[in-house]
Amino acid sequence: MNPFLATVRRDVLLAMRRKSEVLTAVFFFVIVTSLFPLGIGPEPVLLKKIAPGILWVAALLATLLGLPRLFAADHGDGTLEQMVLSPSPLGLLVAGKILAHWLLCGLPLVLLAPVLGLQFDLDASALGVLTLALLLGTPLLSLIGAIGAALTLGVRGGGVLLALLVLPLYIPALIFGAGAVEAHIAGLDVGGHLSLLAAMLVLAAFFAPWATTAGLRIALE
Amino acid sequence: MLNVSGLACSRGERRLFADVGFSLSPGEWLHVQGENGSGKTSLMRLLVGLSPADAGSILWRDEPTPSAEFRRDLIYLGHHAAVKEDLTPLENLRLAAALDGIALDERAALAALIRLGLRGREELPVRVLSAGQKRRVLLARLLTRPAILWVLDEAFNALDVAAVKLLGDLIAEHLANRGMAVLTSHQPLPVPGGKTLTL
Amino acid sequence: MGDHGGIEDCIRVSQSIVQWFRFASPQSFYPLAGRMVPWFWAAAAIFGIAGLWMSFFVAPTDAQQGEGYRIIFVHVPASWMSMFIYLVMAFWAGLGLALNTRVSSMMAQALAPTGALMAALSLWTGALWGKPMWGAWWVWDARLTSELILFFLYLGFMALQAAIDDPRRADKAGAILALVGVVNIPIIYFSVKWWNTLHQGSSVNLAKSSMATTMLWGMLLMALAFWMYSIAVALMRVRAIILERERHTEWVKHAVA
Secondary structure, three states, X not given: OOHHHHHHHHHHHHHXXXXXXXXXXXXXXXXXXXXXXXXXXXXXXXXXXXXXXXXXXXXXXXXXXXXXXXXXXHHHHOHHHHHHHOOOOHXXXXXXXXXXXXXXXXXXXXXXXXXXXXXXXXXXXXXHHHHHHHHHHHHHHHHHHHHHHHHOOOOOXXXXXXXXXXXXXXXXXXXXXXXXXXXXHOOOOOHHHHHXXXXXXXXXXXXXXXXXXXXXXXXXX | OEEEEEEEEEEOOEEXXXXXXXXXXXXXXXXXXXXXXOOHHHHHHHHHOOXXXXXXXXXXXOEEOOOHHHHHXXXXXXXXXXOOOOOOHHHHXXXXXXXXXXXXXXXXXXXXXXXXXXXXXXXXXHHHOOHHHHXXXXXXXXXXXXXXXXXXXXXXXOOOHHHHHHHHHHHHHHHHOOOEEEEEOOOOOOOXXXXXXXX | OHHHHHHHHHHHHHHHHHHHHHHOOHHHHHHXXXXXXXXXHHHHHHHHHHHHHXXXXXXXXXXXXXXXXXXXXXXXXHHHHHHHHHHHHHHHHHHHHHHOOHHHHHHHHHHHHHHHHHHHHHHHHHHHHHHHHHOOOOOOOHHHHHHHXXXXXXXXXXXXXXXXXXXXHHHHHHHHHHHHHHHHHHHHHHHHHHXXXXXXXXXXXXXXXXXXXXXXXXXXXXXXXXXXXXXXXXXXXXXXXXXXXXXOOHHHHHHHO
């Protein structure tokens, strides 16, 4: 089996043995989006207006929740050392881990978002745009987050630090992701937003595994 | 094959060792000795390329390490268990091989586990095994991963008498097949011959 | 003969490279930085006095904004410096990562607090300017928002370096973060701008309001003063970092004694 797919399979298999970790992020996403109407009030017009932003910010935070564990478990039990010394290129294994993180943490959010969007009275086409934007945006969040996870690996207060490092870098994804849905609701074309999200995804797919690999090597020294 | 010269390492401000050098040819092994904190593990980590040396060179087949070729020829087992607690020994072994890009069928993996005395444990999660048994799961990789240079850091820890003898036999077989090994330990090792390096 | 000349050239080039790397060692950079500091302080003082005089007494009162606009003589140079320092910091950090020269990594570490100070100053003066201008301390103007994010990036860089005990590891991790930040800053700036135009936020356009030449001069002089101040402070800080990191060496014991 190809080392990249083997890594994806391994991480998915591990997550399936310990489902609670995956479910925590999903529940977090559901709870956070449900808290906003309680805090703001049930007025449908206002809720519909702020729905894209809320769903996106909640997705951002839910992704962040699983990030500290991305490399920490492998670091703790020594399997990360074995990956670094493996004959397979480390970048490939890291890319596999990032894809697994998205499958376990990003994809459930994408699938759940249309259901949660109903809470905010979004119509069917807006839900479609939201799902599409999240489908392009959540892998981007996993890729950028992996860099932060590698840099804060084994560092004091790593979780909070990770949020400080990664959240500012998430801003473009948030702007274009939430912006796509808002533009659609306002009756504008969303092609530009989605193309830019896709462009950022391609850029991150090229650079993030490289930066993450460099970060991991430094963390293991 | 392996030529190490002038290696130096410090932790923070403290110089652990300097000017360490040795060379190994096929069939030879090196016993790295030293007290706790003398830098045995640090030397192993420099050797395999996990951390950079302050000075010195490590040549493998006359090429500077770490190279792709070196990583293909190397197996390093450190202090960590390096096995996944939620997976079974069989899954651990096969997935580790797949990550290294090596095809390992179930029969070969089972044979390795049986040789390490884990018959009947291959389908249990590693979590329920004892420390010594976990160690044996890791050691099974020595059989499934073809490598020329074995770098084993305190590999004899947590092993019972039978397992110590078994590991000694495995290393002896490996050396007889023109393999090489670098071992650390503060106790005498059940492997004949060998060079010694005291830190 | 030709060969001979070639060899001599080679030796000369390698000697000049060695010369460069001599300054890259903390031991030789420490006294060099010490000699440069007073000059940059002096330059900062001269430009600062000239700039303040220009901006308070020479530049005319703005027709629309009255005297309150004068805060731009601090606000704009601080914003420029905050962005410029991030680039310089990333450059030194990247150089330290690529060539393993310790002084360049220390330089990056020394620049970060000054950059963060400039970003904070820009935000603070922006708020002070905003209150009379728009009647609110904070508006989500594209430039102010970008500045806020830049401030977060500085904080992240400093927090990461502070959290890692081993200075070499801190240098390398910080360098990667700074490089990732440099790639992202244009993307962030562009996306914030897009977001701002989409939401029709209020944006101040200085270029359009006819700026008097004296105003521009005042701003340039103040920018130079900030620049010189940044260099002076960074050099002082890098000297402190060198002493701290090299405290176990003989030359530091001599230098401090």
